[in-house]
Amino acid sequence: MRPSQLTRAVIAGLLVVLVTTWSAAANGGQVQVANYPIGPYDITVFTSPTPLQTGTVDVSVLLQHRETKAIVDDAQIVLTIEPVSGSPSRQYPVTREQATNKLYYAAEFPVDQPGSYRMRLDVRAPEGAGVVEFDVTVERAGSSLWRSWWFWGAVILL
Secondary structure, eight states, rough: OOOHHHHHHHHHHHHHHHHHHHHHHTTTTTEEEEEEEEETEEEEEESSSSSSSSSEEEEEEEEEEEETTOOOOOEEEEEEEETTTTOOOOOEEESSSSSSSSTTTEEEEEEEEEEEEEEEEEEETTTTEEEEEEEEEEBBOSGGGGGOOHHHHHHOOO
């Protein structure tokens, strides 16, 4: 293989990795909590974008029966986000209507300030209720152009 062919092969491979990474992030994001028990259920929580940045944040919840792994359809979930700095907390409903993938419950909301936040999900379903909490760090949004797979793909093709 000539050096120019090797370079193109390496670049094509990197482009595939970038596209695959972008696609994976679009299907849920970063796992924050995995299979946490709430009554007879397991809850898994995802956040996106990855890493979390100021702007619109998405929290997606997968709620399953622990024994059968069946999706729980009739839950009521409320998200409370509280800045660790002590600023007032905000609440958002987490619903199927907001989810792109209807197996999930989701909430989209704005985060204007970078920093540390505590997220709390209050879950009520027919067979049980409970709470799950986790901490996240939100970074100041920068230019996403440099992290964009299509930008680097265009640079490579030029």
